[in-house]
Amino acid sequence: MNSDLKREIIFDNYKEPMNKGLVEDESYLKANTKSDSCIDNLDFMMKIEDGIVKDIRFDGEACAISTSAASIMIRSFIGKSVEEVKNILENYVAMIEEKEYNSELLGELNVYDEISKQPNRKNCALLPMQAVEKMLNSLK
Amino acid sequence: MNREDFPILNNGKIYFDNAATTLKPKCVIDAMDKYYLEYTSNIHRGDYDSAVITNKLYDNVRNIVSEFINCDANTVIYTSGATHSLNMVVFGFMRYFLKPGDEVLLNKAEHASNILPWIKLQEEIPFTIKYIPLNEDYSLTLDNIKKCVTLKTKVVSLAMISNVIGDLRDIKSIGEYCHQNNIIFNVDGAQGIPHMKFDFKDSNVDFLSFSGHKMCGPTGVGILVGKYELLEKMKPIMYGGGMNSFFEEDNSYELKSIPTRFEAGTPAIAEVIGLGEAIKYLMNIGMDNIHKQEINLKKYFLEKVKDINNIIVYNKNINSGIIAFNIDGVFAQDTSMYLNHYGIAVRAGNHCAKMLKDEMNIKNTVRISMYFYNSFEEIDKLIEVLKNSKDIFKVVL
Ligand SMILES: Cc1ncc(COP(=O)(O)O)c(C=O)c1O
Numbered sequence: 001m002n003s004d005l006k007r008e009i010i011f012d013n014y015k016e017p018m019n020k021g022l023v024e025d026e027s028y029l030k031a032n033t034k035s036d037s038c039i040d041n042l043d044f045m046m047k048i049e050d051g052i053v054k055d056i057r058f059d060g061e062a063c064a065i066s067t068s069a070a071s072i073m074i075r076s077f078i079g080k081s082v083e084e085v086k087n088i089l090e091n092y093v094a095m096i097e098e099k100e101y102n103s104e105l106l107g108e109l110n111v112y113d114e115i116s117k118q119p120n121r122k123n124c125a126l127l128p129m130q131a132v133e134k135m136l137n138s139l140k
Numbered sequence: 141m142n143r144e145d146f147p148i149l150n151n152g153k154i155y156f157d158n159a160a161t162t163l164k165p166k167c168v169i170d171a172m173d174k175y176y177l178e179y180t181s182n183i184h185r186g187d188y189d190s191a192v193i194t195n196k197l198y199d200n201v202r203n204i205v206s207e208f209i210n211c212d213a214n215t216v217i218y219t220s221g222a223t224h225s226l227n228m229v230v231f232g233f234m235r236y237f238l239k240p241g242d243e244v245l246l247n248k249a250e251h252a253s254n255i256l257p258w259i260k261l262q263e264e265i266p267f268t269i270k271y272i273p274l275n276e277d278y279s280l281t282l283d284n285i286k287k288c289v290t291l292k293t294k295v296v297s298l299a300m301i302s303n304v305i306g307d308l309r310d311i312k313s314i315g316e317y318c319h320q321n322n323i324i325f326n327v328d329g330a331q332g333i334p335h336m337k338f339d340f341k342d343s344n345v346d347f348l349s350f351s352g353h354k355m356c357g358p359t360g361v362g363i364l365v366g367k368y369e370l371l372e373k374m375k376p377i378m379y380g381g382g383m384n385s386f387f388e389e390d391n392s393y394e395l396k397s398i399p400t401r402f403e404a405g406t407p408a409i410a411e412v413i414g415l416g417e418a419i420k421y422l423m424n425i426g427m428d429n430i431h432k433q434e435i436n437l438k439k440y441f442l443e444k445v446k447d448i449n450n451i452i453v454y455n456k457n458i459n460s461g462i463i464a465f466n467i468d469g470v471f472a473q474d475t476s477m478y479l480n481h482y483g484i485a486v487r488a489g490n491h492c493a494k495m496l497k498d499e500m501n502i503k504n505t506v507r508i509s510m511y512f513y514n515s516f517e518e519i520d521k522l523i524e525v526l527k528n529s530k531d532i533f534k535v536v537l
Contacts, residue, residue, distance in 0.1 A: 006537075007533070007534065007537045010537045011533050011537060014533075039472065039473055039488060039489040039490065039503075039504050040473070041503070061471065061503050061504065062471065062473075063471045063473040063474045063477070064471065064474050064533060064536060064537060065536075065537070067471075118477075120477070120480075121477070124473075
């Protein structure tokens with residue numbers, strides 16, 4: 001992917017993010033990403049049925065990278081099984097942390113494959129994933 | 141002005157995050173190096189030459205502080221920074237002073253270090269924290285305070301200059317009012333003392349806290365000054381070497397006199413010496429000149445920024461070098477990343493005043509904070525970059 005295309009995908013997802021806005025529904029798992037190292041503050045909610053991710057929604061104030069990452073992540077997770085999601089998540093984190101990963105699994109999430117060049121933005125790209133991880137962990 | 145005194149400025153970067161910490165002039169770095177290279181030794185217990193030199197330099201910083209803010213040298217306590225100083229006031233003094241039902245007046249623009257210690261102490265003593273409402277422009281005046289004071293009000297605690305909005309509070313008239321009403325006036329000078337002339341004795345302030353690193357000094361050192369009669373009632377929050385006269389098997393002990401009893405353990409010796417050098421350096425330039433320069437820089441910025449219509453400035457009318465703004469529709473952190481791309485350091489966030497977001501309706505701002513070594517040319521560059529901010533996402537993504 002060339003960098004203009006990446007930028008365009010990121011920008012579109014920032015300007016019109018997927019599933020922004022929460023709903024009142026007790027059947028969703030919930031997590032917040034407030035962190036001390038960064039000012040992004042996003043709330044996430046996720047609905048899982050029969051081991052399949054049915055819906056993920058988010059809301060809050062955050063920078064272009066974490067907002068767009070939330071949107072792209074949501075797009076790629078909905079409809080997948082919990083196991084598939086975990087696998088993507090692992091590979092995505094590996095990509096951000098500059099470790100070995102399988103880019104074929106990541107689809108549009110590959111737009112962040114050069115984010116490690118800006119170390120101060122890595123955290124932003126990881127934030128939405130951390131929320132999903134938290135929610136999946138709460139399942140156990 | 142005085143840019144040549146700061147070696148780090150040779151890196152060509154623009155530093156506008158002085159409210160977080162300031163740059164250090166060579167004289168301060170040299171004074172600390174000298175301690176490490178020529179007479180490293182501990183204080184209070186050596187008979188050899190280098191220890192004598194160290195002792196003298198270390199102790200003399202109390203005199204330098206006393207000249208700087210007009211207070212008695214024996215009321216100057218070395219701490220690790222404003223946070224430490226404020227905690228000493230709350231947990232060393234207020235813990236023994238406040239009674240259930242008493243009222244402490246704070247406000248939502250305060251730094252975490254002037255709110256959280258109070259919240260914590262309140263878990264122990266059921267006193268009441270009241271937040272003084274701010275004016276429409278987020279400033280805080282004596283009138284706001286008067287409206288909140290009741291017969292139960294025992295303490296007013298606030299910053300000389302708030303670190304988010306940068307408004308300068310009228311310490312002298314608030315101090316006078318508190319004094320007349322038997323209210324302890326605790327002042328957080330972290331953002332005030334580095335930027336303007338202050339007279340402790342003339343101000344009716346009871347306790348004053350500030351940090352070295354926000355005034356050209358090193359990190360890890362700060363000051364607490366208190367009225368002597370209050371320091372007599374204050375208890376140390378740390379116990380150990382250097383602060384006791386004796387202790388015995390029968391559990392008896394005696395503490396040293398004020399201020400030493402508040403300084404347990406080996407202190408930040410190099411840093412105290414560095415802070416002394418920093419204060420001398422600032423006095424040499426003149427605090428009035430420093431303040432004037434910051435105001436001029438700020439005015440210059442405001443004049444220039446008027447022509448850029450997507451920049452919202454939240455605190456145009458305040459009397460300090462702090463500017464809070466946003467680019468319309470852009471998250472503060474994206475703006476700071478954008479400016480960083482051009483070598484301009486600013487800060488995005490809520491600036492440790494997390495409660496202020498309720499009051500302001502905007503959660504995060506970009507903060508520029510000036511010091512005397514910032515230049516008009518640097519502001520020109522900043523304005524230039526802000527003018528081109530329509531390209532911001534080309535740069536930050
Ligand atoms: C108004 C105010 N008070 C207190 C502090 C705490 O200072 P320090 O972190 O040096 O202890 C700061 C630092 O940001 C501040 O801006």
